[in-house]
Amino acid sequence: MAAGATPTSGGAPQTQKVSEIVAGFRPTRCFRAESKETSVTSLDFDDSGELAIVARDDDTLQIYNCKEGKHAKELKSQKYGVHLARFTHHAQSIIYASTKVDDGIRYLSTHDNSYIRYFKGHTDTVTCLALNPSNDTFVSCSQDNTVRLWSLNSPNTQGMLKLHAPWLAAYDPSASVIAIASPPTQTILLYDVRNFDKPPFATFDLHEMEQQYTPGAQQRSITSGLRYPSNRKTIYDRNLGRSKNAELSRAAFAYLFVEMITYAQRKVTGVADLEKRLNSQGYPLGLKLLDLLSARSPVAGALTANLNPTRPTRVLALLQFITTTLWKHLFNRPADALERSAQAATDYMITDNAPLVVEYVSTPREMSSLNVAAFVAGVVEGVCDGAGFPTKGVTAHWVDDGAGNAGQAAGPPDGEVGGTREMWPSKTIFLIKFDERVIEREEILEPPK
Numbered sequence: 001m002a003a004g005a006t007p008t009s010g011g012a013p014q015t016q017k018v019s020e021i022v023a024g025f026r027p028t029r030c031f032r033a034e035s036k037e038t039s040v041t042s043l044d045f046d047d048s049g050e051l052a053i054v055a056r057d058d059d060t061l062q063i064y065n066c067k068e069g070k071h072a073k074e075l076k077s078q079k080y081g082v083h084l085a086r087f088t089h090h091a092q093s094i095i096y097a098s099t100k101v102d103d104g105i106r107y108l109s110t111h112d113n114s115y116i117r118y119f120k121g122h123t124d125t126v127t128c129l130a131l132n133p134s135n136d137t138f139v140s141c142s143q144d145n146t147v148r149l150w151s152l153n154s155p156n157t158q159g160m161l162k163l164h165a166p167w168l169a170a171y172d173p174s175a176s177v178i179a180i181a182s183p184p185t186q187t188i189l190l191y192d193v194r195n196f197d198k199p200p201f202a203t204f205d206l207h208e209m210e211q212q213y214t215p216g217a218q219q220r221s222i223t224s225g226l227r228y229p230s231n232r233k234t235i236y237d238r239n240l241g242r243s244k245n246a247e248l249s250r251a252a253f254a255y256l257f258v259e260m261i262t263y264a265q266r267k268v269t270g271v272a273d274l275e276k277r278l279n280s281q282g283y284p285l286g287l288k289l290l291d292l293l294s295a296r297s298p299v300a301g302a303l304t305a306n307l308n309p310t311r312p313t314r315v316l317a318l319l320q321f322i323t324t325t326l327w328k329h330l331f332n333r334p335a336d337a338l339e340r341s342a343q344a345a346t347d348y349m350i351t352d353n354a355p356l357v358v359e360y361v362s363t364p365r366e367m368s369s370l371n372v373a374a375f376v377a378g379v380v381e382g383v384c385d386g387a388g389f390p391t392k393g394v395t396a397h398w399v400d401d402g403a404g405n406a407g408q409a410a411g412p413p414d415g416e417v418g419g420t421r422e423m424w425p426s427k428t429i430f431l432i433k434f435d436e437r438v439i440e441r442e443e444i445l446e447p448p449k
Helices: 018-022 206-213 217-222 250-264 271-296 315-331 374-386 436-445
Strands: 040-045 051-056 060-065 070-076 083-087 093-097 105-109 114-119 126-131 137-142 146-151 154-162 168-171 177-182 187-192 202-205 337-340 347-352 391-398 428-434
Touching: 051 083, 083 126, 093 126, 114 154, 137 168, 202 206, 250 271, 271 315, 271 374, 271 391, 315 337, 315 347, 315 374, 315 436, 374 391, 374 428, 428 436
Parallel strands: 040 083, 126 168
Antiparallel strands: 040 051, 051 060, 060 070, 083 093, 093 105, 105 114, 126 137, 137 146, 146 154, 168 177, 177 187, 187 202, 337 347, 347 428, 391 428
Protein backbone atom coordinates (compact mmCIF):
# COMPACT_ATOMS: atom_id res chain seq x y z
CA MET A 1 0.00 0.00 0.00
CA ALA A 2 1.40 3.39 -0.95
CA ALA A 3 2.41 5.81 1.79
CA GLY A 4 -0.46 8.02 2.78
CA ALA A 5 -3.11 5.56 1.51
CA THR A 6 -5.84 4.38 3.85
CA PRO A 7 -8.10 1.36 3.22
CA THR A 8 -11.80 1.94 2.75
CA SER A 9 -14.63 -0.40 3.62
CA GLY A 10 -14.51 -1.80 0.09
CA GLY A 11 -10.83 -2.67 0.42
CA ALA A 12 -9.66 -0.18 -2.25
CA PRO A 13 -6.94 2.28 -1.14
CA GLN A 14 -7.92 5.92 -0.84
CA THR A 15 -5.27 8.23 -2.29
CA GLN A 16 -4.11 11.47 -0.68
CA LYS A 17 -2.42 14.51 -2.14
CA VAL A 18 1.27 14.87 -1.39
CA SER A 19 0.61 18.41 -0.10
CA GLU A 20 -1.79 16.98 2.49
CA ILE A 21 0.76 14.44 3.67
CA VAL A 22 3.60 16.98 3.87
CA ALA A 23 1.32 19.33 5.82
CA GLY A 24 1.29 16.72 8.58
CA PHE A 25 5.10 16.57 8.89
CA ARG A 26 6.75 18.17 11.90
CA PRO A 27 10.45 18.98 12.43
CA THR A 28 12.12 16.68 14.99
CA ARG A 29 15.58 18.26 15.16
CA CYS A 30 16.93 21.71 14.27
CA PHE A 31 20.59 22.54 13.60
CA ARG A 32 21.79 26.15 13.57
CA ALA A 33 25.11 27.73 12.59
CA GLU A 34 27.13 29.49 15.26
CA SER A 35 26.76 32.81 13.42
CA LYS A 36 23.46 34.22 12.25
CA GLU A 37 25.23 35.62 9.18
CA THR A 38 26.16 32.13 7.92
CA SER A 39 23.96 30.89 5.09
CA VAL A 40 23.41 27.45 3.58
CA THR A 41 24.16 27.41 -0.16
CA SER A 42 23.39 23.78 -1.08
CA LEU A 43 21.92 20.56 0.36
CA ASP A 44 22.15 16.94 -0.81
CA PHE A 45 21.41 13.40 0.42
CA ASP A 46 23.39 10.23 -0.22
CA ASP A 47 21.80 7.31 -2.11
CA SER A 48 20.49 5.69 1.05
CA GLY A 49 19.00 8.92 2.39
CA GLU A 50 20.77 8.35 5.70
CA LEU A 51 23.31 11.16 5.30
CA ALA A 52 22.81 14.79 4.31
CA ILE A 53 25.55 17.23 3.38
CA VAL A 54 25.26 21.00 3.60
CA ALA A 55 27.56 23.58 1.99
CA ARG A 56 27.76 26.94 3.77
CA ASP A 57 29.17 30.31 2.81
CA ASP A 58 31.67 30.12 5.70
CA ASP A 59 33.66 27.64 3.53
CA THR A 60 32.61 24.56 5.53
CA LEU A 61 30.80 21.34 4.73
CA GLN A 62 28.48 19.91 7.37
CA ILE A 63 27.42 16.24 7.31
CA TYR A 64 24.36 15.10 9.25
CA ASN A 65 23.11 11.62 10.11
CA CYS A 66 19.39 11.84 9.35
CA LYS A 67 18.60 8.44 10.83
CA GLU A 68 20.00 9.37 14.24
CA GLY A 69 19.28 13.09 13.97
CA LYS A 70 22.88 14.03 14.77
CA HIS A 71 25.62 16.22 13.35
CA ALA A 72 28.22 13.76 12.07
CA LYS A 73 31.18 15.74 10.76
CA GLU A 74 32.49 19.15 9.70
CA LEU A 75 34.90 19.54 6.79
CA LYS A 76 36.67 22.82 6.02
CA SER A 77 37.73 24.18 2.65
CA GLN A 78 39.05 27.62 3.56
CA LYS A 79 41.43 27.75 0.61
CA TYR A 80 39.02 26.82 -2.20
CA GLY A 81 35.58 27.61 -0.78
CA VAL A 82 32.60 25.28 -1.20
CA HIS A 83 29.36 25.23 -3.14
CA LEU A 84 27.02 22.65 -4.71
CA ALA A 85 28.26 19.73 -2.60
CA ARG A 86 26.99 16.41 -3.97
CA PHE A 87 27.38 12.84 -2.73
CA THR A 88 28.72 10.35 -5.25
CA HIS A 89 27.32 6.80 -5.21
CA HIS A 90 29.79 6.14 -2.42
CA ALA A 91 28.62 7.68 0.86
CA GLN A 92 32.18 8.60 1.87
CA SER A 93 33.06 10.69 -1.19
CA ILE A 94 31.63 13.93 -2.56
CA ILE A 95 32.16 16.45 -5.33
CA TYR A 96 31.76 20.20 -4.96
CA ALA A 97 32.46 23.45 -6.83
CA SER A 98 35.14 25.89 -5.77
CA THR A 99 34.35 29.52 -5.01
CA LYS A 100 37.96 30.68 -4.61
CA VAL A 101 41.31 30.35 -6.42
CA ASP A 102 39.73 28.88 -9.56
CA ASP A 103 36.42 27.54 -10.84
CA GLY A 104 37.44 23.90 -10.57
CA ILE A 105 35.41 20.96 -9.25
CA ARG A 106 36.92 18.92 -6.42
CA TYR A 107 36.47 15.21 -5.64
CA LEU A 108 36.87 14.70 -1.89
CA SER A 109 37.00 11.71 0.43
CA THR A 110 35.02 12.59 3.55
CA HIS A 111 36.62 9.70 5.44
CA ASP A 112 40.06 11.34 5.73
CA ASN A 113 39.28 14.78 4.21
CA SER A 114 41.69 14.25 1.30
CA TYR A 115 41.26 15.16 -2.36
CA ILE A 116 40.96 12.31 -4.82
CA ARG A 117 40.90 14.32 -8.03
CA TYR A 118 40.45 17.84 -9.49
CA PHE A 119 38.27 18.56 -12.52
CA LYS A 120 39.51 21.68 -14.29
CA GLY A 121 38.06 23.31 -17.40
CA HIS A 122 35.47 25.87 -16.36
CA THR A 123 36.63 29.49 -16.46
CA ASP A 124 33.71 31.04 -14.55
CA THR A 125 31.42 30.24 -11.62
CA VAL A 126 29.95 26.73 -11.64
CA THR A 127 26.17 26.98 -11.29
CA CYS A 128 25.09 23.33 -11.19
CA LEU A 129 26.40 19.81 -10.55
CA ALA A 130 24.27 16.77 -11.34
CA LEU A 131 25.36 13.16 -10.79
CA ASN A 132 24.31 10.41 -13.17
CA PRO A 133 21.90 8.13 -11.25
CA SER A 134 23.30 4.93 -12.78
CA ASN A 135 27.08 5.40 -13.02
CA ASP A 136 30.04 7.58 -12.00
CA THR A 137 29.61 10.34 -14.57
CA PHE A 138 28.28 13.80 -13.80
CA VAL A 139 27.45 17.01 -15.61
CA SER A 140 28.38 20.58 -14.66
CA CYS A 141 27.09 23.98 -15.79
CA SER A 142 28.94 27.28 -15.59
CA GLN A 143 28.59 30.98 -16.26
CA ASP A 144 31.33 30.54 -18.89
CA ASN A 145 28.42 29.35 -21.10
CA THR A 146 29.52 25.71 -21.19
CA VAL A 147 28.07 22.41 -20.02
CA ARG A 148 30.69 19.73 -19.38
CA LEU A 149 30.37 15.97 -18.98
CA TRP A 150 32.83 14.29 -16.59
CA SER A 151 33.74 10.88 -15.22
CA LEU A 152 34.87 10.48 -11.61
CA ASN A 153 37.64 8.23 -12.92
CA SER A 154 39.30 10.87 -15.11
CA PRO A 155 40.24 14.55 -14.70
CA ASN A 156 39.54 15.22 -18.38
CA THR A 157 36.28 16.49 -19.83
CA GLN A 158 34.31 13.70 -21.54
CA GLY A 159 32.14 16.09 -23.55
CA MET A 160 31.24 19.76 -23.77
CA LEU A 161 28.39 21.92 -25.05
CA LYS A 162 28.66 25.68 -25.60
CA LEU A 163 25.27 27.29 -24.93
CA HIS A 164 24.00 30.65 -23.76
CA ALA A 165 23.57 30.82 -19.96
CA PRO A 166 23.11 27.05 -19.33
CA TRP A 167 22.82 27.43 -15.58
CA LEU A 168 20.89 24.28 -14.60
CA ALA A 169 21.05 20.61 -15.61
CA ALA A 170 19.53 17.32 -14.47
CA TYR A 171 19.40 13.66 -15.49
CA ASP A 172 16.15 11.78 -15.91
CA PRO A 173 15.75 8.66 -13.67
CA SER A 174 16.80 6.34 -16.49
CA ALA A 175 20.03 8.34 -17.04
CA SER A 176 19.34 8.46 -20.77
CA VAL A 177 18.37 12.16 -21.01
CA ILE A 178 20.02 15.34 -19.77
CA ALA A 179 17.83 18.42 -19.38
CA ILE A 180 19.58 21.80 -19.56
CA ALA A 181 17.80 24.99 -18.54
CA SER A 182 18.70 28.54 -19.49
CA PRO A 183 16.76 31.03 -17.32
CA PRO A 184 17.72 34.14 -19.34
CA THR A 185 16.40 32.61 -22.57
CA GLN A 186 13.49 30.83 -20.79
CA THR A 187 14.22 27.53 -22.53
CA ILE A 188 14.83 23.89 -21.56
CA LEU A 189 16.83 21.66 -23.90
CA LEU A 190 16.73 17.85 -23.81
CA TYR A 191 19.82 15.90 -24.94
CA ASP A 192 20.35 12.21 -25.52
CA VAL A 193 23.22 11.16 -23.23
CA ARG A 194 24.52 8.78 -25.90
CA ASN A 195 24.61 11.61 -28.44
CA PHE A 196 25.65 14.45 -26.17
CA ASP A 197 27.43 16.28 -29.00
CA LYS A 198 24.32 16.29 -31.22
CA PRO A 199 21.61 19.01 -31.19
CA PRO A 200 18.83 18.64 -28.58
CA PHE A 201 15.99 16.32 -29.58
CA ALA A 202 13.44 18.57 -27.85
CA THR A 203 13.24 22.24 -26.87
CA PHE A 204 10.66 23.84 -24.57
CA ASP A 205 9.83 27.54 -24.42
CA LEU A 206 8.96 28.18 -20.76
CA HIS A 207 7.32 31.52 -21.45
CA GLU A 208 4.73 29.95 -23.75
CA MET A 209 4.19 27.03 -21.35
CA GLU A 210 3.65 29.38 -18.42
CA GLN A 211 0.96 31.23 -20.35
CA GLN A 212 -0.71 27.93 -21.23
CA TYR A 213 -0.48 25.91 -18.02
CA THR A 214 0.00 28.26 -15.05
CA PRO A 215 -3.34 29.30 -13.52
CA GLY A 216 -3.83 33.04 -13.78
CA ALA A 217 -0.66 33.58 -15.82
CA GLN A 218 -2.54 34.91 -18.83
CA GLN A 219 -4.56 37.22 -16.62
CA ARG A 220 -1.40 38.52 -14.95
CA SER A 221 0.24 39.14 -18.29
CA ILE A 222 -2.47 41.56 -19.38
CA THR A 223 -2.90 43.28 -16.02
CA SER A 224 -0.78 46.38 -15.65
CA GLY A 225 -0.11 48.95 -13.00
CA LEU A 226 0.75 51.52 -15.68
CA ARG A 227 -1.18 54.74 -15.54
CA TYR A 228 -3.38 55.55 -18.47
CA PRO A 229 -1.87 58.20 -20.78
CA SER A 230 -3.75 61.06 -22.37
CA ASN A 231 -5.46 58.84 -24.95
CA ARG A 232 -6.81 56.56 -22.19
CA LYS A 233 -5.12 53.48 -23.67
CA THR A 234 -2.50 51.32 -21.98
CA ILE A 235 0.67 50.40 -23.82
CA TYR A 236 -0.87 47.00 -24.60
CA ASP A 237 -3.81 48.58 -26.43
CA ARG A 238 -1.81 50.89 -28.67
CA ASN A 239 -0.84 50.35 -32.29
CA LEU A 240 2.55 48.66 -32.66
CA GLY A 241 3.64 51.25 -35.20
CA ARG A 242 5.31 54.39 -33.89
CA SER A 243 3.77 57.70 -34.82
CA LYS A 244 4.93 61.29 -34.30
CA ASN A 245 2.69 61.47 -31.24
CA ALA A 246 3.87 58.21 -29.70
CA GLU A 247 4.36 58.47 -25.95
CA LEU A 248 7.72 57.09 -24.83
CA SER A 249 9.08 57.58 -21.34
CA ARG A 250 12.85 57.87 -21.09
CA ALA A 251 12.51 58.22 -17.33
CA ALA A 252 10.80 54.83 -17.12
CA PHE A 253 13.50 53.27 -19.30
CA ALA A 254 16.28 54.87 -17.24
CA TYR A 255 14.79 53.58 -13.98
CA LEU A 256 14.34 50.06 -15.39
CA PHE A 257 17.86 49.92 -16.84
CA VAL A 258 19.50 51.13 -13.63
CA GLU A 259 17.57 48.45 -11.71
CA MET A 260 18.85 45.84 -14.17
CA ILE A 261 22.42 46.97 -13.53
CA THR A 262 21.86 46.87 -9.77
CA TYR A 263 20.54 43.32 -10.07
CA ALA A 264 23.49 42.24 -12.24
CA GLN A 265 25.97 43.75 -9.75
CA ARG A 266 25.16 41.23 -7.03
CA LYS A 267 28.23 39.17 -6.14
CA VAL A 268 30.20 40.12 -9.24
CA THR A 269 33.95 39.67 -9.13
CA GLY A 270 34.85 42.69 -11.25
CA VAL A 271 34.00 44.89 -14.22
CA ALA A 272 34.45 42.07 -16.73
CA ASP A 273 32.04 39.87 -14.77
CA LEU A 274 29.44 42.65 -14.60
CA GLU A 275 29.70 43.34 -18.34
CA LYS A 276 29.28 39.61 -19.01
CA ARG A 277 26.06 39.58 -16.96
CA LEU A 278 24.71 42.64 -18.76
CA ASN A 279 25.48 40.89 -22.03
CA SER A 280 23.51 37.85 -20.83
CA GLN A 281 20.52 40.08 -20.03
CA GLY A 282 20.50 41.56 -23.53
CA TYR A 283 21.01 38.27 -25.41
CA PRO A 284 17.43 36.87 -25.14
CA LEU A 285 16.07 40.28 -26.16
CA GLY A 286 18.08 40.05 -29.37
CA LEU A 287 16.62 36.63 -30.17
CA LYS A 288 13.06 37.93 -29.76
CA LEU A 289 13.69 41.18 -31.65
CA LEU A 290 15.05 39.23 -34.62
CA ASP A 291 11.74 37.39 -35.02
CA LEU A 292 9.69 40.54 -34.44
CA LEU A 293 11.60 42.82 -36.82
CA SER A 294 12.07 40.16 -39.51
CA ALA A 295 8.29 39.73 -39.63
CA ARG A 296 7.63 43.48 -39.71
CA SER A 297 10.34 44.82 -41.96
CA PRO A 298 12.01 43.62 -45.18
CA VAL A 299 15.67 42.74 -44.75
CA ALA A 300 17.98 44.36 -47.28
CA GLY A 301 19.39 41.88 -49.75
CA ALA A 302 17.29 39.01 -48.41
CA LEU A 303 13.88 39.24 -50.09
CA THR A 304 12.29 37.00 -52.62
CA ALA A 305 10.52 38.30 -55.68
CA ASN A 306 7.11 38.21 -53.96
CA LEU A 307 8.49 40.40 -51.13
CA ASN A 308 8.07 37.78 -48.42
CA PRO A 309 10.47 38.82 -45.65
CA THR A 310 13.20 36.33 -44.79
CA ARG A 311 16.28 36.42 -42.63
CA PRO A 312 19.58 37.62 -44.11
CA THR A 313 21.89 35.07 -45.70
CA ARG A 314 24.98 37.30 -46.05
CA VAL A 315 27.07 39.03 -43.40
CA LEU A 316 26.67 42.49 -44.89
CA ALA A 317 22.89 42.13 -45.10
CA LEU A 318 22.79 41.07 -41.44
CA LEU A 319 24.96 43.99 -40.30
CA GLN A 320 22.90 46.48 -42.30
CA PHE A 321 19.79 45.05 -40.67
CA ILE A 322 21.38 45.55 -37.24
CA THR A 323 22.70 49.09 -37.84
CA THR A 324 19.50 50.35 -39.45
CA THR A 325 16.34 48.37 -38.64
CA LEU A 326 17.39 47.20 -35.16
CA TRP A 327 19.04 50.48 -34.15
CA LYS A 328 16.07 52.57 -35.33
CA HIS A 329 13.68 50.34 -33.42
CA LEU A 330 15.70 50.59 -30.21
CA PHE A 331 17.10 54.12 -30.38
CA ASN A 332 15.02 55.86 -33.09
CA ARG A 333 18.10 56.42 -35.28
CA PRO A 334 20.64 54.31 -37.19
CA ALA A 335 24.11 53.50 -35.88
CA ASP A 336 26.82 56.00 -36.77
CA ALA A 337 29.26 53.70 -38.59
CA LEU A 338 29.90 50.14 -39.71
CA GLU A 339 33.44 48.96 -40.46
CA ARG A 340 35.35 45.76 -41.07
CA SER A 341 38.59 45.24 -39.18
CA ALA A 342 41.76 45.48 -41.26
CA GLN A 343 43.49 43.04 -38.93
CA ALA A 344 41.01 40.14 -38.72
CA ALA A 345 38.56 39.08 -41.42
CA THR A 346 36.16 37.79 -38.76
CA ASP A 347 35.88 41.14 -36.94
CA TYR A 348 33.36 43.90 -37.64
CA MET A 349 32.74 47.13 -35.71
CA ILE A 350 29.56 49.11 -35.18
CA THR A 351 30.04 52.67 -33.88
CA ASP A 352 27.52 54.55 -31.76
CA ASN A 353 28.62 58.09 -30.87
CA ALA A 354 26.09 58.47 -28.04
CA PRO A 355 24.61 55.19 -26.75
CA LEU A 356 21.31 55.84 -25.01
CA VAL A 357 21.99 53.29 -22.27
CA VAL A 358 25.11 55.16 -21.12
CA GLU A 359 23.37 58.50 -20.54
CA TYR A 360 21.69 57.52 -17.27
CA VAL A 361 24.54 55.69 -15.54
CA SER A 362 27.23 57.28 -13.38
CA THR A 363 30.09 54.92 -12.52
CA PRO A 364 32.47 55.32 -9.55
CA ARG A 365 36.15 55.93 -10.20
CA GLU A 366 37.14 52.34 -9.38
CA MET A 367 34.74 51.10 -12.09
CA SER A 368 35.53 53.75 -14.71
CA SER A 369 36.31 51.10 -17.33
CA LEU A 370 32.74 49.74 -17.13
CA ASN A 371 30.71 50.19 -20.30
CA VAL A 372 27.05 49.36 -19.65
CA ALA A 373 26.50 49.23 -23.41
CA ALA A 374 27.51 45.58 -22.91
CA PHE A 375 23.75 45.10 -22.61
CA VAL A 376 23.32 46.33 -26.21
CA ALA A 377 26.24 44.10 -27.23
CA GLY A 378 24.24 41.18 -25.86
CA VAL A 379 21.24 42.22 -27.98
CA VAL A 380 23.46 42.29 -31.08
CA GLU A 381 24.95 38.89 -30.21
CA GLY A 382 21.46 37.43 -29.83
CA VAL A 383 20.44 38.74 -33.26
CA CYS A 384 23.60 37.30 -34.87
CA ASP A 385 23.26 33.86 -33.26
CA GLY A 386 19.52 33.71 -33.89
CA ALA A 387 20.01 34.54 -37.57
CA GLY A 388 22.50 31.70 -38.00
CA PHE A 389 25.69 33.80 -37.85
CA PRO A 390 27.38 32.41 -34.70
CA THR A 391 29.90 34.66 -32.98
CA LYS A 392 32.69 34.25 -30.49
CA GLY A 393 31.20 37.18 -28.64
CA VAL A 394 30.12 40.79 -29.06
CA THR A 395 31.76 43.33 -26.75
CA ALA A 396 31.38 47.05 -26.11
CA HIS A 397 34.51 49.24 -26.02
CA TRP A 398 35.08 52.89 -25.23
CA VAL A 399 36.91 54.74 -28.00
CA ASP A 400 40.52 55.51 -27.08
CA ASP A 401 41.39 59.21 -27.33
CA GLY A 402 44.98 58.45 -28.25
CA ALA A 403 46.26 58.85 -24.70
CA GLY A 404 44.61 55.71 -23.36
CA ASN A 405 41.87 57.68 -21.62
CA ALA A 406 38.75 56.10 -23.03
CA GLY A 407 37.27 55.62 -19.62
CA GLN A 408 40.57 53.91 -18.81
CA ALA A 409 39.45 51.13 -21.13
CA ALA A 410 41.19 49.68 -24.13
CA GLY A 411 39.88 50.72 -27.49
CA PRO A 412 38.99 48.41 -30.37
CA PRO A 413 41.70 46.46 -32.16
CA ASP A 414 42.08 49.06 -34.89
CA GLY A 415 42.60 51.80 -32.27
CA GLU A 416 40.61 54.87 -33.31
CA VAL A 417 42.38 58.01 -32.10
CA GLY A 418 42.22 61.76 -32.49
CA GLY A 419 40.43 63.36 -29.52
CA THR A 420 36.94 62.12 -30.41
CA ARG A 421 36.42 61.66 -26.69
CA GLU A 422 35.88 65.41 -26.28
CA MET A 423 33.09 65.62 -28.86
CA TRP A 424 31.53 62.25 -28.06
CA PRO A 425 32.47 61.36 -24.46
CA SER A 426 30.46 58.15 -24.50
CA LYS A 427 31.37 57.02 -28.01
CA THR A 428 31.31 53.23 -28.10
CA ILE A 429 32.38 50.60 -30.61
CA PHE A 430 30.66 47.22 -30.63
CA LEU A 431 33.18 44.61 -31.71
CA ILE A 432 31.60 41.57 -33.39
CA LYS A 433 33.84 38.52 -33.68
CA PHE A 434 32.20 36.07 -36.07
CA ASP A 435 33.02 32.39 -36.01
CA GLU A 436 35.43 31.33 -38.78
CA ARG A 437 32.67 29.17 -40.27
CA VAL A 438 30.64 32.28 -41.02
CA ILE A 439 33.45 33.77 -43.10
CA GLU A 440 34.04 30.44 -44.85
CA ARG A 441 30.36 30.31 -45.79
CA GLU A 442 30.55 33.92 -46.96
CA GLU A 443 33.41 33.08 -49.32
CA ILE A 444 31.49 30.11 -50.73
CA LEU A 445 28.43 32.30 -51.39
CA GLU A 446 30.56 34.95 -53.08
CA PRO A 447 29.70 35.02 -56.81
CA PRO A 448 32.55 34.03 -59.14
CA LYS A 449 34.52 36.93 -60.58
